[in-house]
Amino acid sequence: MNDSKLIEVGVFLPVTNNGWVASTNGPKLPGTYEYVKQVTLLAEKMGFDFALSQAKWRGYGGATNHWNTSLESLSTMAGLAEATSSIGVWGTVHMMIFPPAIVAKMIATMDQISNGRIGLNLVSGSNPFDLGQMGLWRDLDHASRYALAEEWIKVVQQLWTQDRVSHKGDFFELDDCMSNPKPKKMPPIICAGASDRGFQFTIDNCNGSFFPCSDDEKSLARGKRVKELAARAGKPDFKSYGLFTLIPGATDAEAKDRLDFFDAGVDREALARQAMEYSTDRSAKENFAAQYFINQNEHVSSVLGGALTGSVETLARRVAHTITEGQLDGITIIVPDFVDDLKIVGEQIIPMMADFGVNTKVSALASK
Numbered sequence: 001m002n003d004s005k006l007i008e009v010g011v012f013l014p015v016t017n018n019g020w021v022a023s024t025n026g027p028k029l030p031g032t033y034e035y036v037k038q039v040t041l042l043a044e045k046m047g048f049d050f051a052l053s054q055a056k057w058r059g060y061g062g063a064t065n066h067w068n069t070s071l072e073s074l075s076t077m078a079g080l081a082e083a084t085s086s087i088g089v090w091g092t093v094h095m096m097i098f099p100p101a102i103v104a105k106m107i108a109t110m111d112q113i114s115n116g117r118i119g120l121n122l123v124s125g126s127n128p129f130d131l132g133q134m135g136l137w138r139d140l141d142h143a144s145r146y147a148l149a150e151e152w153i154k155v156v157q158q159l160w161t162q163d164r165v166s167h168k169g170d171f172f173e174l175d176d177c178m179s180n181p182k183p184k185k186m187p188p189i190i191c192a193g194a195s196d197r198g199f200q201f202t203i204d205n206c207n208g209s210f211f212p213c214s215d216d217e218k219s220l221a222r223g224k225r226v227k228e229l230a231a232r233a234g235k236p237d238f239k240s241y242g243l244f245t246l247i248p249g250a251t252d253a254e255a256k257d258r259l260d261f262f263d264a265g266v267d268r269e270a271l272a273r274q275a276m277e278y279s280t281d282r283s284a285k286e287n288f289a290a291q292y293f294i295n296q297n298e299h300v301s302s303v304l305g306g307a308l309t310g311s312v313e314t315l316a317r318r319v320a321h322t323i324t325e326g327q328l329d330g331i332t333i334i335v336p337d338f339v340d341d342l343k344i345v346g347e348q349i350i351p352m353m354a355d356f357g358v359n360t361k362v363s364a365l366a367s368k
């Protein structure tokens, strides 16, 4: 047990319409800045450590127009940085479409807007249609995408620390590039690459790894594996963050009924489209996200694989068990409704995790 360890808590912001329930029976989340701001202010009030937005450019259609609306990640987080005062604001970039010098300056600017609360989630390559619709998908295999990622982050780090950078690499060229201001504080950098290559890139170049989690053996093994790789690389401070989908109910049975209801209206067309898009990646077999979404289509689930249903007590116990056994340093939360359900998570489930040996800033605030 990890009695004294303080775990970070984040919310995975619903910057897309529908959030993470692809169903005609799901909550009708608008995917607007107003809504995301409401969610972030709520998370901040409850003591969450960070709000993270995904980067998504194209939706999947179907009966629910699933994700046909999506806010751009970094500009959303710049707005939220101004709207908030203590919560971490973490945005996502696709490294193959944003030149590193552009992001280096955007993040340095956001460091000022947020007063040091900005964080960056890196994506090496994910869905060929998402970026291909803009003519920006680079048809690289999995290994080459991580070669690009290695070069990208090294250039960004140089621009944040050196007066002038000249660089001639396989993917990027800089000629006496000056990038000021510098961030006052180096932002936390995370990556959700969940393949072995992705983990290695993340451990070598980032502060934390972010991967989907449930309370099954696979998730526990994944958590331990990250810690093992980090220890081997001599990075004891490296953080592992599990992404949980939580569906709370008054009782276990009611929570399960909620999921069954979502599944009864599952948007098969949107899921099939998503799986088709990911399967066109020539490295789909190595692309963890591709396997994840192809699997979601095969099992026809309206929510991400490994979603946990249950009463407050059940969810507190199951998530706390995963944190202690999987050696997690943080969790990121997805819920069906990001106001009503997030309140249950922040006001009841997370505070109750303290009974199971997991402490957070959220539980400390709730006990006051």
Ligand SMILES: Cc1cc2nc3c(=O)[nH]c(=O)nc-3n(C[C@H](O)[C@H](O)[C@H](O)COP(=O)(O)O)c2cc1C
Residues within 6 Å of the ligand: 053, 054, 055, 056, 092, 094, 122, 123, 124, 125, 126, 127, 191, 192, 193, 194, 195, 196, 197, 198, 199, 210, 211, 212, 243, 286, 287, 288, 289, 290
């Ligand atoms: C928890 C999680 C969050 C992710 N967020 C994004 C995202 O915001 N945008 C995106 O295009 N891909 C996203 N991905 C995809 C991955 O970052 C990564 O590109 C993909 O998994 C391929 O790399 P890998 O094979 O090393 O996992 C996410 C994946 C996971 C597991």
